[in-house]
Amino acid sequence: MARLTGLVTAQRRHTSQLLDAHLTTARSLLYLRLARAQASLGEAVGCRHSLARAEKSLDTVAAAPVPSWCSWMSPAGLLVDSGGCFLDLGEPRSAHRAITDGMRLLPTARAKTRGVFLTYEASSCLRSGQVEQAAAAAREALTIAHRIGAPRCVALVRGLLPGFTPYRDAAGVADLFAPARAGERGSGPHHRG
Missing domain, CATH: 1.25.40.10 (Tetratricopeptide repeat domain)
Structure with missing residues (x-):
């Protein structure tokens, strides 16, 4: 459980680093991964918030090309x-x-x-x-x-x-x-x- 909590903390840090970036698809994927981690911890409110941000990021027109590592998103x-x-x-x-x-x-x-x-x-x-x-x-x-x-x-x-x-x-x-x-x-x- 401590390892998972550590992963959630790391995911939050990486997600926040992309908040100012123009990589909307990448940001969406990171919010989605954060939501999956939060759900596995039973953090319903945080999970729903992350899912909403993932959806909003995916709906935003990207200013930069989608990175290949998340092009399937x-x-x-x-x-x-x-x-x-x-x-x-x-x-x-x-x-x-x-x-x-x-x-x-x-x-x-x-x-x-x-x-x-x-x-x-x-x-x-x-x-x-x-x-x-x-x-x-x-x-x-x-x-x-x-x-x-x-x-x-x-x-x-x-x-x-x-x-x-x-x-x-x-x-x-x-x-x-x-x-x-x-x-x-x-x-x-x-x-x-």
């Missing part, structure tokens, strides 16, 4: 990561709404990102008791992950399996376990997805 990513914050804060309905809205904005060409976002949606649905919808999102994430070779996405779905265990008899849940575990031995931490 988009309204879709902001919404989905906001959903992750709401999950951490114990607000699955708000999380589901943000994740769903973000998924709608995501270009279809970003299949790997879509697969990861679907695992977030599955987690959100599972936490709010929408087991069948959670299983459908997790199966779709697995389908994408196996099609494009994204082991990280498969690992994220595997991480959800314990939450599905009590619901093995629910529609679609049993069909999730075998594909999620397929190829477990060949997908260690050295693989990237």
